[in-house]
Amino acid sequence: MATTESAENVVIRFAGDSGDGMQLVGGQFTRTTALFGNDLATFPDFPAEIRAPAGTREGVSGFQIHFADHDIYTPGDETDALVAMNAAALVTNLARLREGALIIVNTDGFGPADLSKARLDSDPLEDAALLAPFRVVKASITTLTRGAVEPLGLSTKEADRCKNLFALGMVYWVYSRPLEPTEAWLGEKFSKKAQILEANLAALRAGRNYAQTLELFQDTYSVPPAKFEKGRYRMITGNRALAIGLATAAQKTGQNLFYGSYPITPASDILHALAPFKNYGVTTFQAEDEIAAVCAAIGASYGGSLGVTGTSGPGVALKGEAIGLAVMAELPLVVICVQRGGPSTGLPTKTEQADLLQALYGRNGEAPVAVIAPTSPADCFMAAVQAVRFAVEGMVPCFLLSDGYIGNGTEPWQLPDLDAIPDIEPGFRTDPEGFEPYMRDPDTLRRPWVVPGTPDMQHRIGGLEKQDGTGNVSYDPTNHQHMCELRAEKVKRLQRLIPPTEIHGDPDGLLVVSWGGTWGAVRSGVDAVRKEGQRIGMIHLRHLNPLPTDLGDILARYDRVLVPELNLGQLARVLRQEFLVDARSFCKIQGQPFLTREVAAAIREEIAR
Amino acid sequence: MSAQYKKKDFMSDQLVRWCPGCGDYAILSQVQTALAELGRPPHEVAVISGIGCSSRFPYYMNTYGFHTLHGRAPAFATGLKLARPELSVWVITGDGDALSIGGNHLIHLLRRNVDLNVLLFNNRIYGLTKGQYSPTSEVGKKTKSSPMGSLDAPFNPLEVALGAGATYVARSVDIFTKHLKSQLVDAEAHRGTSFVEIYQNCNIFNDGAFTAFTEKAVRDDRVLYMEPGKPLVWGATTRYGLAIQGLDFKAIEITDEEDPRVLRHDPSNKILAHFLARLDGSDGMPVPVGLFYRQARPTYDSAFADQVAEARQKLGNGDLASLIDAGDTWEV
Ligand code: SF4
Numbered sequence: 001m002a003t004t005e006s007a008e009n010v011v012i013r014f015a016g017d018s019g020d021g022m023q024l025v026g027g028q029f030t031r032t033t034a035l036f037g038n039d040l041a042t043f044p045d046f047p048a049e050i051r052a053p054a055g056t057r058e059g060v061s062g063f064q065i066h067f068a069d070h071d072i073y074t075p076g077d078e079t080d081a082l083v084a085m086n087a088a089a090l091v092t093n094l095a096r097l098r099e100g101a102l103i104i105v106n107t108d109g110f111g112p113a114d115l116s117k118a119r120l121d122s123d124p125l126e127d128a129a130l131l132a133p134f135r136v137v138k139a140s141i142t143t144l145t146r147g148a149v150e151p152l153g154l155s156t157k158e159a160d161r162c163k164n165l166f167a168l169g170m171v172y173w174v175y176s177r178p179l180e181p182t183e184a185w186l187g188e189k190f191s192k193k194a195q196i197l198e199a200n201l202a203a204l205r206a207g208r209n210y211a212q213t214l215e216l217f218q219d220t221y222s223v224p225p226a227k228f229e230k231g232r233y234r235m236i237t238g239n240r241a242l243a244i245g246l247a248t249a250a251q252k253t254g255q256n257l258f259y260g261s262y263p264i265t266p267a268s269d270i271l272h273a274l275a276p277f278k279n280y281g282v283t284t285f286q287a288e289d290e291i292a293a294v295c296a297a298i299g300a301s302y303g304g305s306l307g308v309t310g311t312s313g314p315g316v317a318l319k320g321e322a323i324g325l326a327v328m329a330e331l332p333l334v335v336i337c338v339q340r341g342g343p344s345t346g347l348p349t350k351t352e353q354a355d356l357l358q359a360l361y362g363r364n365g366e367a368p369v370a371v372i373a374p375t376s377p378a379d380c381f382m383a384a385v386q387a388v389r390f391a392v393e394g395m396v397p398c399f400l401l402s403d404g405y406i407g408n409g410t411e412p413w414q415l416p417d418l419d420a421i422p423d424i425e426p427g428f429r430t431d432p433e434g435f436e437p438y439m440r441d442p443d444t445l446r447r448p449w450v451v452p453g454t455p456d457m458q459h460r461i462g463g464l465e466k467q468d469g470t471g472n473v474s475y476d477p478t479n480h481q482h483m484c485e486l487r488a489e490k491v492k493r494l495q496r497l498i499p500p501t502e503i504h505g506d507p508d509g510l511l512v513v514s515w516g517g518t519w520g521a522v523r524s525g526v527d528a529v530r531k532e533g534q535r536i537g538m539i540h541l542r543h544l545n546p547l548p549t550d551l552g553d554i555l556a557r558y559d560r561v562l563v564p565e566l567n568l569g570q571l572a573r574v575l576r577q578e579f580l581v582d583a584r585s586f587c588k589i590q591g592q593p594f595l596t597r598e599v600a601a602a603i604r605e606e607i608a609r
Numbered sequence: 610m611s612a613q614y615k616k617k618d619f620m621s622d623q624l625v626r627w628c629p630g631c632g633d634y635a636i637l638s639q640v641q642t643a644l645a646e647l648g649r650p651p652h653e654v655a656v657i658s659g660i661g662c663s664s665r666f667p668y669y670m671n672t673y674g675f676h677t678l679h680g681r682a683p684a685f686a687t688g689l690k691l692a693r694p695e696l697s698v699w700v701i702t703g704d705g706d707a708l709s710i711g712g713n714h715l716i717h718l719l720r721r722n723v724d725l726n727v728l729l730f731n732n733r734i735y736g737l738t739k740g741q742y743s744p745t746s747e748v749g750k751k752t753k754s755s756p757m758g759s760l761d762a763p764f765n766p767l768e769v770a771l772g773a774g775a776t777y778v779a780r781s782v783d784i785f786t787k788h789l790k791s792q793l794v795d796a797e798a799h800r801g802t803s804f805v806e807i808y809q810n811c812n813i814f815n816d817g818a819f820t821a822f823t824e825k826a827v828r829d830d831r832v833l834y835m836e837p838g839k840p841l842v843w844g845a846t847t848r849y850g851l852a853i854q855g856l857d858f859k860a861i862e863i864t865d866e867e868d869p870r871v872l873r874h875d876p877s878n879k880i881l882a883h884f885l886a887r888l889d890g891s892d893g894m895p896v897p898v899g900l901f902y903r904q905a906r907p908t909y910d911s912a913f914a915d916q917v918a919e920a921r922q923k924l925g926n927g928d929l930a931s932l933i934d935a936g937d938t939w940e941v
Contacts, residue, residue, distance in 0.1 A: 035937055181937065228941040232934065244933060251929055258692060278920035280927030283913065285691065288717035292684035295677065295714075299657070299688025302675055303696075307688065325678055415933050452655045452673035452689070453696055460621070460667050462676025463660075472623070473668065 007221045009068030011076030012171065015093050016085030016109075017054050018047055018061045021164035026063025027410075028168060032181045033067045034235045034412055037225030040067035041520065042410045043075035043593065048265070048348045055109075055117035057088045069224040073376075073520030075409065077595040081174070083167050085109050085141070088118035090125075099133045104170055106163070108142035139210065141166050148206035149199040158196070162203035169207025176222040179204060229414060236413040238377035238406035239266075242336065243273035245384025247280040250306060252385065253392060253424040258300035259284045260293040261310045265348045266404040267338040270310045290318040294335070298322060301331045302461075304428065304451035306388055310336035312404075313355045314345065316362065323397050324363040327487060329461045330438070330447045332391035332398075334384075335359075335369075339403040341591040350591025351405035353516055354567035359399040360545055360574070366484045368491040370398040371544040373516040377406055378413035383542065386497070389424050394494050395446050396487075401544070403566075405593045406517040432456040437471030445490035495546045501539050501554055509535030510607055511558035513583070515544060515571050518594050522564050525599025534607055541571070547578065555581045562586060562606045564599050614645045619654075621671040627662060632783035632809035636730065637669055639786055640699070643793035644672075647697075654697045657686040659706040662737045663730035663809070666701040680711025683718035686725050687909075694910050697797065700727045704745040705735050708764050712744075716773035721909040722801040726793075729766055729804070730783075732811040733818050740814035752814075766806045767886035767901060771879065776801040776904040778882065780897070782808045782823055788834070788898060795900065801908050822896045831890055835899035840871040841885075843895045858884055860893050876903045 012029065016022045023044055030042050045062040052059035066076035078098040084090035086109025097103070110123055124130055125138065145163040146156065165182075172179060183201060190197035236244075250257035259282065261271045275284045283305075287293035294309040301307030309319065316337050326333040339355045341347025359371050370390040374383035383400055391398040429435065429448035437459040438447050450457050459471060467474035468483060505526060514522035519540045526538045539554060541547070555561055555575065561583040563572040569585035576583050586602035588594055619641040627633045644654060654672035658664035660679035667674025673696075677685045682700045690698050700718075707715045707729050718725070734752070735741040742750045742759040745766065749758035770778045777799040781789040789807065796803035808819045822831035829845035841851040842863065850863045850871030861870060875881055882902035890896040 031937055035939055037939065037941070230941055232938055232940050234934075234936050234938040244929075247927070247932065248929055251927075256692065258688060260688065276920075277927065277932075278917045279924045280929070280932065283691065283917060285688070285913075287684065288713055291681060292687075292714055292717065295681045295684035296688030296691070298677075299675075299685035299690075300692040301688075302685070303689045303692030305692040321678055322681065329675070415938070418929055418933070451693070453653055453693055455650070455652045458652050458671055458673050460623075460670075460674035460676065462667070462674075463678065464676065 007223050008070065009066065009072060009076075010080050010175065010221060010223055011064060011066045011078065012081045012083070012175075013062055013064045013079045013093060013096065014083045014167070015060055015062045015089035016083070016164070017089070018049070018052055018059045019054060020061070020085045021161070022061045022063050022085070025164045025168040026065060028182045028185065029171065029177070030065050030235060030410055031185070032172070032177050033065065034233070035181050036177065037228070038067040038223055039070065039072050039226035039228070039412060040065060041072055041075045042066075043405065044408045046349055053117070055086055055088060055114050057092050057118055060089050060092050062093065067223055069226050071226065073524050074593070074596055077597050081171070083171060085163070085167065086118070087114045087120055087124060091118060091120065094130070097134060101134050102174070103131070103134050103136045104167065105136060105138055106141035106167065107138045108140045139170070144206065144210060145203050148202045152195055152199050152202065154195065154199055159199065162199050165200050165203040166207035166210075169204040169209075170211040173208045173211035174220050176220055179208060228412070232415045233412045234415065235410050236378055237269070237408060237410050238374065238380040238402055239269040239338070239408065240273050241378055241413060242374070242380035242384045242400070242402065242407075243270050243277070245381040246274065246308060246388070247277050247282050248381070248418065248421065249385045249388035249424060250281045252421060253306060253388065253426055255304060255306055255426055256281045256283060257306040257308060258297055259308045259310065260287050260297035260300070261285070262287050262290045262293045262315065264290070264312050264315050266340055266407050267310045267312050267315075267336065269407065270336060270338070290315040291322060294319040294322040294333075298326050298329070298331060298333055301326070301333055302329070302452065304426070304449070306332065306334070306392070308334040308336065310338070312338050312340045313342045313358065316355060316358055320363045323369065324365060324367045325463045326397045327363070327367045327369060328463050328466070330395045332395055332449070334387045334391050334398050334400060336400045336402065338407045339401060347591040349404065351403045351517065351593055352566050352589065352591060353403060353518070354570065354589070355401065356544060356567065356570040357573070359401055366488065368488045369545065370394060370396060370491055370494055371401060372398060373401040373542055373544055374406055375519045375540060375542060376517070377409045377411045380406060381413070381416065385421060390494055390497060392424050392426055393444065393446065393497065394490055395449060396491055401516060403517045430454050430457070436469050437461060438466055438469050440468075444493055445486060492546045495549050498543050498546070498548045501548045501550050503554065504538040505530055506535040506537045508558060509537065510603065511555065511561045512536060512538045512603060513541065513561060513563045513571065513575065514538065515541040515565070518564060518566060521594035521596050522599050524596040525594070525603055528596060528600040529603045529607070534603075536603065544571070544574070552579050555579050560584070560606060562603065564588075564594060564602060566593070613648055614650065616641045616645045618651055619644050619671050621669050623668045625669050626665065628813050630812040631662070632732065632811070633663055633666070633730065635783045635786060636728070636789065636807055636809060637666065639790045640728070640793060641670070643790045643797070646790070646794055647797055649697050653695070654699065655689060656699045656701060657682045657689065658701040659703075659711060660737070661703040661706045661735075662811070663701055663703040664706060680706050680709070681714060682706070683711065683714040683725075683727070687718060687721070687723050690723055690725055690910050691913055694724075694914060698725045700725055702727065702729050704729065704731045704733060704743045704766070708744040708766060708769065716769070719770055719773040719775040719802050719804060722774070722776050722906055724800055724802070724908040724910050726796050726803045727805065729806045730809040731766060731806050732809045732815055733763075734811050734815035736811045736814055765886060768883065770804045771882055771886060771902060775804045775902070776906050777803040777900075778886070778902040779804070779900045780806045780808070782819065782898060783810060784823060785898065792899065799903060801906060822890050831895055833888070833895035833897040835874045835885070835897050835901070837874055837876050837900065839874055840866060840868070841874050842866060842871060849895070858888070858894070876900045879904070
């Protein structure tokens with residue numbers, strides 16, 4: 001007799017071939033779970049090839065979701081339940097499973113051809129020792145799906161495309177989730193394809209019924225809703241939140257936003273999200289290359305629009321010269337870098353934080369820019385608004401350093417109060433009286449933004465060094481030094497826009513410093529070790545340049561400083577250089593986010609040192 | 610002809626710093642004259658350049674100006690035009706800037722047909738970096754970087770432009786002042802990317818590159834001034850006309866300007882334009898100047914603006930609150 005147990009938190013991983021629709025069912029499970037009220041975090045993990053050879057280990061596409069009745073910050077370390085649609089999906093994911101984990105396998109994906117494509121000499125399902133630590137539920141999902149949709153007269157190929165929904169139906173049963181949200185979603189998606197809709201619904205229901213009636217599972221689980229702050233919520237990916245943030249910034253500035261971009265993983269979804277926002281004052285331009293994308297964005301900024309370009313690390317490398325021109329011309333520009341594994345083409349679909357130094361310093365000459373890194377998928381919204389504000393208020397490029405993990409990951413987003421976001425003042429100058437192109441506001445050092453077409457204010461700008469004030473080309477040695485220092489000081493003064501740094505945990509002992517997308521894992525790791533009675537404080541840096549004014553004082557208050565990063569110690573290097581503090585690195589550079597236990601172990605090790 | 614603006618309204622207060630005798634001076638003068646004639650107020654004109662001798666151009670114009678990056682002026686100008694479609698935008702570039710480092714941007718600008726004027730100053734040499742062979746230098750050119758002669762075959766800028774789908778392709782010469790000015794006025798009138806190659810003498814590093822046909826004494830014998838609808842004829846004393854032989858041209862001696870064997874110029878004929886673009890003054894053939902090709906095709910910037918207007922008409926002005934509060938939301 002099956003019983004329903006209550007669980008605090010669960011990690012599920014759907015794994016199958018790239019063509020098996022695992023991202024789709026993962027997305028559906030996420031949606032249903034969000035509507036149910038659990039806190040959650042997701043981690044889509046897919047191959048670089050659109051369709052890597054079917055059935056191979058390289059072609060395995062995974063989607064992990066962590067959901068809980070309390071606040072969670074990561075997609076989870078170990079998997080409690082794995083859905084494996086074929087042999088390759090099983091063997092490549094075994095290492096992620098905790099002892100006692102549930103595995104649902106599609107036995108139809110373990111034929112001789114599947115085994116050979118997965119480079120297996122024998123069937124792992126026959127290997128009792130291999131599977132002994134787990135609870136394995138075997139189901140011939142492909143065959144069962146064909147049976148379920150048979151009355152609808154689909155081709156075998158069409159029938160097989162429903163098998164992911166059969167698997168999803170099984171998982172919904174195990175975790176006591178309703179089918180209705182997915183049924184409604186399918187109804188909308190296939191509103192014009194009645195036959196396909198019926199087939200998908202039949203497969204979903206058959207999967208649930210199969211799991212229920214055969215009592216294949218010893219237990220089912222229910223994860224009660226989490227306690228959220230009061231408000232309205234929706235699920236959001238980082239890339240989409242970022243796009244909505246840019247549209248918001250456009251309206252807050254009262255200017256059009258121009259997004260110049262060239263397709264690149266994992267940033268293309270921002271372009272896809274922005275392209276339909278034409279009625280929001282957002283225009284998109286798919287350029288011929290990365291360089292043209294940024295140059296067109298700068299051209300648009302010169303014309304009084306908010307120029308934004310989006311890319312990943314390799315694209316930033318190509319845009320460097322143009323970003324330097326925006327520094328020199330003192331025009332606003334937002335550069336979005338959704339970081340991925342590097343160098344070179346690296347690991348296009350995997351995450352990394354190794355473009356921090358490139359964002360800070362990757363240009364010829366002294367070319368300071370502002371750098372902001374969002375903390376989580378939902379935070380991309382506010383980070384995008386801030387990046388536009390920094391760029392406009394500093395007349396300077398501002399980097400937005402997201403990463404593949406944040407960009408593709410999802411989490412519940414508490415819908416913002418739009419009225420609470422202050423306007424961004426573009427400060428266009430139209431008064432020719434006393435105008436000089438490089439005259440400055442004495443406090444912010446910002447130069448005026450003058451849109452071509454404004455009468456009687458014609459002037460010339462460009463990449464040659466400018467004389468402060470007149471903006472005329474100047475080769476004067478002392479002017480060059482003055483301008484280099486001034487451009488740096490202008491960026492530094494953007495500190496006025498940075499709120500005080502929040503300290504989580506203890507005011508002394510070990511300080512753990514995180515930045516960007518590692519916030520969740522670092523915070524979970526810190527909390528885990530604090531529970532063991534250690535004194536640990538944690539700060540998270542959203543602003544990497546300029547750094548917050550209070551940062552030096554905070555660093556000085558702690559005995560030791562540990563900086564976990566998905567690179568070889570880039571922020572640690574910056575902190576050491578800026579503050580002469582003995583910041584130590586904990587580095588992981590595997591294309592994968594931190595696990596909570598990895599961070600916790602590093603903290604324990606640092607304390608024991 | 611507008612009486613409102615004079616050439617000096619387009620002249621900036623900056624000291625012009627090209628080498629004395631450089632062909633750029635003559636071009637600057639004709640651009641300023643043409644703009645005055647066009648009657649556009651200086652503040653409605655933006656001049657965008659890349660890097661090179663010619664790209665210093667914006668500093669000398671009393672218009673809005675942006676001296677950008679090597680080869681990238683077409684991309685900056687595209688962004689500006691999309692943001693401010695009401696401006697008259699001019700791209701100033703050279704043979705190295707447009708055809709070497711910036712080749713990609715040039716061809717994509719031309720295929721998109723953004724409403725800009727591109728003036729390519731072709732002096733067949735790198736001037737600002739002091740005399741290396743360029744992508745339009747003849748094979749075997751001896752320069753500092755090619756002491757035994759350059760190895761690469763040159764581009765023909767007009768064929769590149771036609772191949773890339775340009776909707777307006779023309780050529781003039783720095784010292785053909787009247788011709789140049791009227792070509793510029795005509796280029797501005799065209800909606801779309803107007804591509805004008807201007808032969809420009811670099812008297813320091815490639816002096817006399819075009820004298821074989823531009824010298825006063827030989828000019829009328831070697832240059833074919835093309836005019837839409839008129840016969841393609843040239844020659845000071847002996848008159849010649851362009852006629853068809855097989856799949857190519859031949860030059861025929863004529864006595865009658867209206868000789869029926871002679872082709873009439875038709876700038877809407879792209880095949881003719883390709884043939885004309887290949888004439889380089891060799892084999893008794895002339896060097897054509899004037900308009901090679903013109904095609905009416907919707908511009909990228911107008912189509913871009915139309916999509917925005919269509920979206921606003923269909924969907925109304927975007928309401929952020931409903932954009933945010935969309936999909937599956939839930940209340941806590
Ligand atoms: S180097 Fe040649 S092209 Fe450059 S300014 Fe001097 S003469 Fe003109």
